Amino acid sequence: MIVGIPKEIKNNESRVGMTPAGVFELVKNNHTVYVQSGAGEGSGFFDEDYQQVGATILETIQEVYAISEMIVKVKEPISAEYPLVKKGQIVFTYFHFASSEALTRAMMDSGATCIAYETVEDEDGTLPLLTPMSEVAGRMAIQQGAKYLEKPKKGRGVLLGGVPGVAPGKVLVLGAGTVGIQAAKMAAGLGAHVTILDVNMKRLRYVNDVMPSHVVTEFSNEFNIRKHIKTHDLIIGGVLIKGAKAPKLISKEMLDDMRPGTVIVDVAVDQGGCIETTKPTTHEDPTYIINDVVHYCVANMPGAVPYTSTVALTNVTLPYVLKLANMGWRSACNLDKSLSKGLNIVEGEIVYKEIIEAFNLEPVLV
Numbered sequence: 001m002i003v004g005i006p007k008e009i010k011n012n013e014s015r016v017g018m019t020p021a022g023v024f025e026l027v028k029n030n031h032t033v034y035v036q037s038g039a040g041e042g043s044g045f046f047d048e049d050y051q052q053v054g055a056t057i058l059e060t061i062q063e064v065y066a067i068s069e070m071i072v073k074v075k076e077p078i079s080a081e082y083p084l085v086k087k088g089q090i091v092f093t094y095f096h097f098a099s100s101e102a103l104t105r106a107m108m109d110s111g112a113t114c115i116a117y118e119t120v121e122d123e124d125g126t127l128p129l130l131t132p133m134s135e136v137a138g139r140m141a142i143q144q145g146a147k148y149l150e151k152p153k154k155g156r157g158v159l160l161g162g163v164p165g166v167a168p169g170k171v172l173v174l175g176a177g178t179v180g181i182q183a184a185k186m187a188a189g190l191g192a193h194v195t196i197l198d199v200n201m202k203r204l205r206y207v208n209d210v211m212p213s214h215v216v217t218e219f220s221n222e223f224n225i226r227k228h229i230k231t232h233d234l235i236i237g238g239v240l241i242k243g244a245k246a247p248k249l250i251s252k253e254m255l256d257d258m259r260p261g262t263v264i265v266d267v268a269v270d271q272g273g274c275i276e277t278t279k280p281t282t283h284e285d286p287t288y289i290i291n292d293v294v295h296y297c298v299a300n301m302p303g304a305v306p307y308t309s310t311v312a313l314t315n316v317t318l319p320y321v322l323k324l325a326n327m328g329w330r331s332a333c334n335l336d337k338s339l340s341k342g343l344n345i346v347e348g349e350i351v352y353k354e355i356i357e358a359f360n361l362e363p364v365l366v
């Protein structure tokens, strides 16, 4: 198969759809790979790195789309890319169709087959191509939180690990899912005292089993949240109710109970946030202050660490890319039920129930 890796042109996106390691595997499997010049630079991979493993570099994005049978990228195509996607092409990337009718209509019109990373789903309901980004964001939440706890950043002036003779900082983690566990692990590693809350007892039992004793689990309810926000320095929002807006666990009025300089990192901002005062921010201007509480609510946290994010993402996408290239999308999806859940548009027809419902489209049988 001819596989194309275009440069991401969405604002502030430095990740790339495939690393040289991925190209190496494709070439080893007798596929031809075209990479747009400079596509990997933002993530620290240069044209020579791709050439060395057998890719051909093309200057323009138009050339990459025109020659490729499958496009592998990171973000959904933006309007400048719509006319480049062609009939019969496979596009494998994050799409989030339900949030854009324009994108949905453009991909239907193109006649392409669109396989969305975010809906590839394992048998146990987990989303293997979203997990690595939650892992990145969870770990990063503590790094950012620690930074904004510093006085010049308007925080309480607390060092999370403390020092001999001074108690460590206290971190409250809301949600013991992928984000929450990674955040708790990083905070514990720094020596902070960690309290982690969830409504799922299985998750709490797991955390209790695997974490050190300075990570304490408690059931998530309003009483416990009200109690802990008074004494914790850093609060991480990592709750998710699948397919729904995040529940608001901390109201505006509850900020009055927090000490000045408390820091909130609401990772769940992309689902509306679990704090009433959350509003999305960017890496250029990541924080704002309400009632002396610092809010960090960047909606694409992994974008700040493109090297790690690219490698983490392509580690999990590559096995699917190889299946698609080796067998074609029909056989690959017939054999791999997880991958088949990623099929959102097949040769221009929407096949994903939630998108059909979102835009009142006619259902199609495939």
Ligand SMILES: NC(=O)c1ccc[n+]([C@@H]2O[C@H](COP(=O)([O-])OP(=O)(O)OC[C@H]3O[C@@H](n4cnc5c(N)ncnc54)[C@H](O)[C@@H]3O)[C@@H](O)[C@H]2O)c1
Pocket: 131, 133, 134, 135, 137, 174, 175, 176, 177, 178, 179, 180, 197, 198, 199, 200, 203, 220, 238, 239, 240, 241, 246, 247, 249, 266, 267, 268, 269, 270, 271, 298, 299, 300, 301, 302
């Ligand atoms: N901002 C970013 O850059 C970024 C990056 C990655 C993920 N995210 C977001 O982070 C959020 C968490 O993702 P995840 O992968 O950890 O999800 P997950 O499904 O692994 O974990 C969510 C956890 O929240 C728990 N939960 C639900 N209701 C709760 C409540 N009332 N109190 C406490 N816990 C509750 C669930 O039981 C679950 O354990 C999602 O909204 C995700 O989209 C944001």
